[in-house]
Amino acid sequence: MLLFGILFTMNGSTHSADDDNTGPIPMGAGRLVTDAVMGGVSFGEVRREHRAGRDCVCLSGDVRTDNDGGFIQLAVDLDEGLARAAGDFDGVRLEVLGNGQIYNVHLRTRDLWLPWQSYRAPFTAAPGWRTVELAFGQFEPYRTTTPLRVDRLKRVGIVAIGRDFAADVCVAGLSLYRNADR
Helix, strand or coil, X not given: CCCCCCEECCCCCEECCXXXXXXXXXXXXXXXXXXXXXXXXXXXXXXXXXXXXXXXXXXXXXXXXXXXXXXXXXXXXXXXXXXXXXXXXXEXXXXXXXXXXXXXXXXXXXXXXXXXXXXXXXXXXXXXXXXXXXXXXXXXXXXXXXXCCHHHEEEEEEEEECCCEEEEEEEEEEEEECCCCX
């Protein structure tokens, strides 16, 4: 039996990883990262809200490609227990709502050293709440030749990137999931 201990979700409920084949990722420690770290001019904010009947964490702002920039990110570090067990899962699950724009999930592992390296998969944040599942096999390496080793996962990022646009994406749940047939 695989057990990570009790983690919280955005709605305040608690459950362990073996309750429903998921490993919830606490969003409380999520932080904003912008292209200002490299001279960009995008700006944004991360805040807790209640939207469309759900408690959530929202990333919003303006993504600007001026000055070779072009991103804002909600970055969430995994706790040690979940990071060690990430290889036992099949992908990332999000409960998301947004403004109809395309966003990315970026994964960082302990194998990546440069700040621009990641593994990326896109998703659309529709105007109504929906579940998005991204299998680890969907993540493409970005500026690295190192294959994705999920057992070395350390951070998950929800990222507005690559073009000038107004970002507004909310996440009510973030977890690693395991396929039921496993």
